[in-house]
Amino acid sequence: MSTNPSTSTAFDTARAEGRAALVGYLPAGFPSVEGSVEAIKVMVDAGCDVIEIGMPYSDPVMDGPTIQAAAQQALEGGIRTTDLMRVVEAVAATGAPTVVMTYWNPVEHYGGSRRTGRSGVELFAADLASAGGAGLITPDLTPDAGGEWIAAADEHDLDKVFLVAPSSTPERIAMTTAACRGFVYATAVMGVTGARTTTSDLAAPLVARTRETTDLPVGVGLGVSNGDQAAEIASYADGVIVGSAFVRALLDHPDDLPGGLRALRALTEDLAAGVRRA
Amino acid sequence: MSTNPSTSTAFDTARAEGRAALVGYLPAGFPSVEGSVEAIKVMVDAGCDVIEIGMPYSDPVMDGPTIQAAAQQALEGGIRTTDLMRVVEAVAATGAPTVVMTYWNPVEHYGGSRRTGRSGVELFAADLASAGGAGLITPDLTPDAGGEWIAAADEHDLDKVFLVAPSSTPERIAMTTAACRGFVYATAVMGVTGARTTTSDLAAPLVARTRETTDLPVGVGLGVSNGDQAAEIASYADGVIVGSAFVRALLDHPDDLPGGLRALRALTEDLAAGVRRA
Amino acid sequence: MSDTQVSRYEADELGFFGEDWGGRFMPEALVAALDELTDAWRDAMADPEFVAAFEKICREYAGAPSLLYHAERLSAQVGARVLLKREDLNHTGAHKIRNVLGQALLTQRMGKPRVIAETGAGQHGVASATAAAYFGLDCTVYMGAVDTRRQALNVARMHLLGAKVIPVESGSATLKDAINEALRDWVASVDQTAYLFGTAAGPHPFPSMVRDFTRGIGDEARQQCLDQYGVLPDAIAACVGGGSNAIGLFAAFLDDDSVEIHGFEPGGDGVETGRHAATIHAGDTGVLHGARTYVLQDEDGQTVESHSISAGLDYPGVGPQHAHLAAIGRATYAPVTDAQAMDALALLSRTEGIIPAIESAHAIHGGLEVARRLGAERGPDATVVINLSGRGDKDMGTAIEWFGLGDPDKVTAEPVGDPDTDPRAEDAEA
Amino acid sequence: MSDTQVSRYEADELGFFGEDWGGRFMPEALVAALDELTDAWRDAMADPEFVAAFEKICREYAGAPSLLYHAERLSAQVGARVLLKREDLNHTGAHKIRNVLGQALLTQRMGKPRVIAETGAGQHGVASATAAAYFGLDCTVYMGAVDTRRQALNVARMHLLGAKVIPVESGSATLKDAINEALRDWVASVDQTAYLFGTAAGPHPFPSMVRDFTRGIGDEARQQCLDQYGVLPDAIAACVGGGSNAIGLFAAFLDDDSVEIHGFEPGGDGVETGRHAATIHAGDTGVLHGARTYVLQDEDGQTVESHSISAGLDYPGVGPQHAHLAAIGRATYAPVTDAQAMDALALLSRTEGIIPAIESAHAIHGGLEVARRLGAERGPDATVVINLSGRGDKDMGTAIEWFGLGDPDKVTAEPVGDPDTDPRAEDAEA
Ligand SMILES: Cc1ncc(COP(=O)(O)O)c(C=O)c1O
Numbered sequence A, B: 001m002s003t004n005p006s007t008s009t010a011f012d013t014a015r016a017e018g019r020a021a022l023v024g025y026l027p028a029g030f031p032s033v034e035g036s037v038e039a040i041k042v043m044v045d046a047g048c049d050v051i052e053i054g055m056p057y058s059d060p061v062m063d064g065p066t067i068q069a070a071a072q073q074a075l076e077g078g079i080r081t082t083d084l085m086r087v088v089e090a091v092a093a094t095g096a097p098t099v100v101m102t103y104w105n106p107v108e109h110y111g112g113s114r115r116t117g118r119s120g121v122e123l124f125a126a127d128l129a130s131a132g133g134a135g136l137i138t139p140d141l142t143p144d145a146g147g148e149w150i151a152a153a154d155e156h157d158l159d160k161v162f163l164v165a166p167s168s169t170p171e172r173i174a175m176t177t178a179a180c181r182g183f184v185y186a187t188a189v190m191g192v193t194g195a196r197t198t199t200s201d202l203a204a205p206l207v208a209r210t211r212e213t214t215d216l217p218v219g220v221g222l223g224v225s226n227g228d229q230a231a232e233i234a235s236y237a238d239g240v241i242v243g244s245a246f247v248r249a250l251l252d253h254p255d256d257l258p259g260g261l262r263a264l265r266a267l268t269e270d271l272a273a274g275v276r277r278a
Numbered sequence C, D: 001m002s003d004t005q006v007s008r009y010e011a012d013e014l015g016f017f018g019e020d021w022g023g024r025f026m027p028e029a030l031v032a033a034l035d036e037l038t039d040a041w042r043d044a045m046a047d048p049e050f051v052a053a054f055e056k057i058c059r060e061y062a063g064a065p066s067l068l069y070h071a072e073r074l075s076a077q078v079g080a081r082v083l084l085k086r087e088d089l090n091h092t093g094a095h096k097i098r099n100v101l102g103q104a105l106l107t108q109r110m111g112k113p114r115v116i117a118e119t120g121a122g123q124h125g126v127a128s129a130t131a132a133a134y135f136g137l138d139c140t141v142y143m144g145a146v147d148t149r150r151q152a153l154n155v156a157r158m159h160l161l162g163a164k165v166i167p168v169e170s171g172s173a174t175l176k177d178a179i180n181e182a183l184r185d186w187v188a189s190v191d192q193t194a195y196l197f198g199t200a201a202g203p204h205p206f207p208s209m210v211r212d213f214t215r216g217i218g219d220e221a222r223q224q225c226l227d228q229y230g231v232l233p234d235a236i237a238a239c240v241g242g243g244s245n246a247i248g249l250f251a252a253f254l255d256d257d258s259v260e261i262h263g264f265e266p267g268g269d270g271v272e273t274g275r276h277a278a279t280i281h282a283g284d285t286g287v288l289h290g291a292r293t294y295v296l297q298d299e300d301g302q303t304v305e306s307h308s309i310s311a312g313l314d315y316p317g318v319g320p321q322h323a324h325l326a327a328i329g330r331a332t333y334a335p336v337t338d339a340q341a342m343d344a345l346a347l348l349s350r351t352e353g354i355i356p357a358i359e360s361a362h363a364i365h366g367g368l369e370v371a372r373r374l375g376a377e378r379g380p381d382a383t384v385v386i387n388l389s390g391r392g393d394k395d396m397g398t399a400i401e402w403f404g405l406g407d408p409d410k411v412t413a414e415p416v417g418d419p420d421t422d423p424r425a426e427d428a429e430a
């Protein structure tokens, strides 16, 4: 049983302040394990309410080129799932609710071969909880295929953040939100991650359809790259989820972490102002 | 009607001397048009009784690599059928009976397109006769396909030298010799032209089978390269036909016609001695 | 096909074979598309008109039924009856045309004007471009940039056939990155686009759907064997990359308990070297490209690179139905090394005048081993059907390198790759 | 085949068609071998067992009957019914397998253990090596040394199939030199050796014999057309190199006076440029490789070099029966340029998903022109059978060059070679 705060507490706080929460994403191990910790701390410090730590994965079907490039750099740097846990631990220590976002196989395979009979899922949940993690976002696991994870998350009192999409039927949205804990992740465009210049007009109706089924906060990804877009989304959503733009800030400063961190801070502040402007 | 001597006269002379005739082959235009005339004159001078002048042809299915190389050199030098006639004229002027050996298409095509309706064959026979040529050896024309040539040759009193081979049936040998004039060409090996170190044991039986059908002299090709081989063949044939060995003598002296001619003379003398030794 | 029965070998509603294998581990954004596809496929397979139209195209355009060829000289050598299912004679030279024609016909039925596909060495890309040309569909093929450079001939084929080829620069710029990129395209374009998946892997319904479109291989072979020899085969054999040709053959025989079923996986340099793609034999359970199956992966569940001389088998996953068949013991899967496959390629070429795809050569090697054993046990009437999934023309470059033909300026006057000796031991100049 | 009748289209005893064409202009040393072959062939064709054995091999190994495919999209474009005879689906990818299987079967019947063959680009060499492997015959292929270097893939194929390949260095070191060299081998080895000639040319009996072995093309097409459409075609079309695929198609229709017969010759850069291989259209009568026919030659009767983008059509002679059919007006022969053929290749690829051999693309261009005319005259039921003599895989290198695909590092994301425009006018990078 974890005693880590659920992400929902951060959404509650934001709602109490009459604004949306800012959810920031960065892959663990990018630009290095230590660097990712440092960077995320800057994001927390400059206004992110919730942190998503990505686990880099060899076959990221949902990621756009920006995040994939960062994840690949992390993989080439030798990132391991145990490193992810270390990053979670360091970030959670700041007090910001910290969730992991990962493709499914590293979870299922956590701790080695399934042929040994051990359940990677159970072990992953236990280790995540003891590292201070709030839960897991599972981009390629839907509740109907997620029985084992749901059981383990419930066992360890972890957030289960599943995704809804513009193409989801009402039935599926209801089924998905019923299985969620923490918040619901609304993917705002039919497409992949990546910063865009205008936000999707698919997002608002999706949030509305989602809210019909749940009282959980609804965060909206993907494609936000500045405070104005954040403000726009914050006008109808409970959380604004930003990923590629953070990654880009660091990618734009190769071999210059201080420069990257400065850019990251400026971007976070712009976005944090945005979610307060709505 | 030509008044050129038939090659048979040369065989008669040799027979009267109790020996076989030496028949020498060289392609027209090799190593050049003038060079071929010079070379053949050396061969006549040094003891060839009958001269075969080859017409180089683009697709010489019966020639071995030595003769093909010479013919190709001549073609690359621009040899034309009219040049062949000039060479014949110059060689025939020596008094040695001179036959042409050629693949069929240049004869059929002589004087240009058949689409004009003119018969190349008739024209070729006429020009050959007036150049002093004694007749024609036709390696890829057999009497059963040679009606037009036979008529033209008869018209112009030219030798018709067809080939017999070890694989020929008695019927075909009879048919072939019946169509010959001048001499009969017995191809001594089942194979292509080219100097060999021992002569074929197919030759003697072929000559015997040929003699059963005709009184014409029988010349034996291919593969003779020295006096001893010539002597061996001369023991059972009326003529010893030598080609590749002469060509080789010249090919062995590239860009050195005088050297080639010396070698040619020595070879001819050796062969001429051979046909007298039997 | 119309009489496919729901058997214990079918996947359940969620796409799981035997509860554990397959399923659909995919972004929610694609679920609607996959559901739509599942419905359309189920509906089509139950519609005699669709089934008839599919069979007609296979027959009149692709050349089905492919021959079941009695390889008499090979049979004499191994002491058993060896029958080759000649998928190499199909239009475009492999079993793959069946799958793409089925999926393209379904696309047309669904009213979508565009198809996308991933491709590794280019075989599935060429097949997809072919089917798209046939049906007048717009076609985009994703192909790793490394592969577009290695396989310029196949890129040219796709271009001629009217397809767009998009070189994928991300990741390792090979097959799995092309799959990722194609899935991304699909997420953004599902309304207009069908994703023609190249093998019997991926999320539900692909493993079942691709099997349905390739199962003509086995249905035909089973009938041909009965018609021509009056018996069922004692064993059947196929190579297994993603598993489409194998499952296409196996499906018809699953309920024939007397028939041994053998899949042959790419053993690369030898499983013990770690350089292989023998996923079932030596991989570990995991989730890849949307399905739970066997995967080549490291301790953290990161996919590791596979190795095979055969581009078409060089895949770190495998179709989930094969994982299931292996797990329950209905089929056995064994590795065949690069060297064994290349020997089999030379053997078949020289003995029967058929140059197989290197993929198929894996099945030839493995199938002949099975035939030898069964011949010894049961006599020369023992019958083995081997799926000759494709022709080897595409593989001549590899064969030249492997057998040391090398410099074309130094062509040899002698045949090479004597199957009786180690081909690499021979001097090509001999 | 068994009911081939002696008609006015047959050659006489000496192998002359219409008294003037064909015959046997060959060294006496080969006459016995040619006579033996003539007898064996006549005897075999009159023996139902041989005919049945040949048909069985064609059916069970080579894939005959090849499909007669209704190209619906092409038909719609030209306003007539276009039927493609799918010889590209045969084993080894062209009509040529029929010929070599026939000749190799005859070799076996004659008790000879060895075959030889000439080859240009390598197609006939590969087919011969295939047939030799199938029958367990020793095989030697003569190939110009220039060609062995240009066509290293085909050399490798022959080697894999167990054949010896002898690079011919003499002359221009290309096809005609290979023929010369093969004939020389034959003169020296006739007892043990059969010469598998690659096309319906050469001395009697080759033009008639090769036609008999390829005439399945036309016999099948005629029957298929009747069965499927209840009518004979209005016209038939084929490309003409040496003439084997064309005569194989034509033979069955010669006595059907209502059927127009069209041969399409390689027009190269255009007949007017002199760089072509349109032997009948623009050549002159002469004797080449043992037969009187049309020949590309200079004023002295020396063969001149032919030019075609298609290696298989790049021959300065033509089978004598075609010369005869042209002379009597039963068939017409017209040139198709390189550019027209390549456009047709792109058109067929994109419209039907079939990449034809460049040889066959000549027939596609010419046949579609005929179809357009007949469609206009007789309406959309006007039916044209075009022989798709082979598949285009072997020609991708040429296509890449022609369509300017160029550097594989710069693959384009767009299709190329739009058949509606001059393909070379397009920028491959577009
Ligand atoms: C001829 C051939 N066989 C087999 C395969 C392997 O695929 P699968 O395992 O899906 O049949 C391929 C893939 O390219 C192939 O081209």
Ligand SMILES: Cc1ncc(COP(=O)(O)O)c(C=O)c1O
Residues within 6 Å of the ligand: D094, D095, D123, D124, D198, D199, D200, D239, D240, D241, D242, D243, D244, D245, D246, D311, D312, D313, D357, D359, D360, D389, D390, D391
């Ligand atoms: C596919 C194809 N068609 C046609 C030809 C031309 O030969 P023929 O005129 O003898 O049919 C060739 C020769 O290589 C060929 O490969």
